[in-house]
Amino acid sequence: MHELAICQALMDQVDQIVLEQHATGVAKIILQIGPLSGVEPHLLKQAFPLASAGTLAEHSLLEIKPQAIEVECSKCSQRTLAKPNRLVCGACGDWKTRLISGDEMLLESVELICEEEMNHV
Amino acid sequence: MCDTCGCNITDGNAHLVKPGGKLSLTASGNEAVSVLRSLLHENDHAAAHNRSHFDEHGVLAINLMSSPGAGKTALLEATIQALGDRYRFAVVEGDLETENDAERIRRHGIPAVQITTGSACHLDAHMVHDALHELNLDDIDVLFIENVGNLVCPASFDLGQHLNVTLLSVPEGDDKPAKYPVIFRVADLVLLTKADLLPVLDDFSPEKAEQNLRNLASEAPLYTVTVKSVLALESWLNWLKAEVKAQRARVAKGETSQPAIQPEGAALHESSPL
Known part of the structure; x- marks a missing residue:
């Protein structure tokens, strides 16, 4: 469960951005997570309410954009989709x-x- | 803070941000800030800091990863015995609890710092940085960072090491690289340990283990070793000697190096045009 540690690191970054931009809160956080990052999106989602509690991003939406695994062959130069444990050229x-x-x-x-x-709202 | 890595990813990746600048308004009228930065930016920053410490003091830092019980500490003990006259070693040990591994290393007269992580399943760059304060880097040629025994989490955290070595012990089965691709993919070297058990555990095929590793597009060498004989460690010891030499050459030229496979965040960092 290193996702909690990663989520806490995320909250630090987001808080910093909120302060830098003189904002008052966070509506939405968008992440890109690939299968080979070693991070599980659903575990990250579970960790998010815990990690965001008491931060400026509490109650914000977490959107995770899953990324496909794509490899480029050094032999035939084709770009193909691959699986996490099979990164061989699909062509x-x-x-x-x-x-x-x-x-x-x-x-x-x-x-x-x-x-x-x-103020408008 | 850190004057060596110049890591301002946001500026460095300005070209990735849509035309019109990094600030734009969403449909709901909120201000959207484009970031494109690793979730572990802080950790990566600390890791770069550790790496520059190592380079300044001419230390080669190696991160050892494996499941618990694959023989990381035994490998270090055998390595210290074989090359202790040649190089000055030090070890940072990561475990959830106990000082056991550090004590095993200290018995060989080698400085060892134990990090007990409590319930954390991996080491991060900050923990390693704190441990470095207990070592005199000027007295070290090779620093081994023995990560927490775990084939999942340690793969995601850069510690500032120059090289990743992942161990696969024979009792674990030859399909471990297929089951845990992330940690085997980032290895610069894979060691098949406890090879003395191959005659007993004859369902383990070193060829299949290698095939599973190549399926991860890994060009890392894979050596079959056992700590039961110095002869059966020669491939590893020779690799280590060559890497120490390479690190000394880099240090002399003011260069550095990172594990061959870098996560996306670090890749962006490297390609930063600014």
């Missing part, structure tokens, strides 16, 4: 491939709630 079967996507563990963006808007 020619060669195992010398380069990962194009699938190991993302990224904070893509944060939607902030700003003071002015709060």
Whole structure:
């Protein structure tokens, strides 16, 4: 369950962004998580309410964009989709491939709630 | 804070952000801030800091990962016995509880710092940084970081090491790389340990283990070893000697190195044009 630790690191980053942008809260957090990152999206979702409690992002929405695993073959240069434990080229079967996507563990963006808007509402 | 890594990912990835700048408004009128930064940005920052410490002091840092009981500490003991005259070793030990492993290492006259993580399933760069304060890096050629025995979580955290070594012990079965692809994919070297058990556990096929590793597009060497004889450790010891030499050459040129497979966040970091 390292997802809780990762979620806590995320909350630190988000809090910092809120302060930098002089916002008052967070509406939504968008992440990109690939299967080869070693992070389970559903565990991250479970950890989120715990990690966000008492932070500026409490009650915000967590959206996780799953990323497909794609490899590029160093032999035939084809780009194909792959499975986590089978990263061989889907076209020619060669195992010398380069990962194009699938190991993302990224904070893509944060939607902030700003003071002015709060006043309007 | 850290003047060596220059890690301002947000600026460095400005080209990834949509035209119109990094701030834009969503349909609901909220301000959307594009970040594109690793979730472990803080950890990666601390890891880069650790790595620059190692390089400044000419230390080669190796992260050892495996399931519990695969023989990490036994491998270190055998390595210390074989090369203790040649290199000055130190070990950082990670376990949930007990000082047992550090005590085993200290019996060989080698400095060892035990990190007890409580219930945490992995080491992170901050824990390693704290442990480094208990070591004199000027007196160390090779620092082994023996991670918490776990084939899942340690793979996601950069500690500042130059190399990852993942152990697969024969009793675990030859399909471990297929079952735990993340940790085997990031290995710069895979060691098949407890090879003296191969005659007994004859359903373990080193060829199949290697095939499962290659299926992860890994070019890492895979050596079959046992601590029961120095001869059966030679491939590992030679690899280690070559890596110490390579690290010394890098240090002399003011260069550094990271494990071959880097998570996305670190890759972005490296390709930062600024």
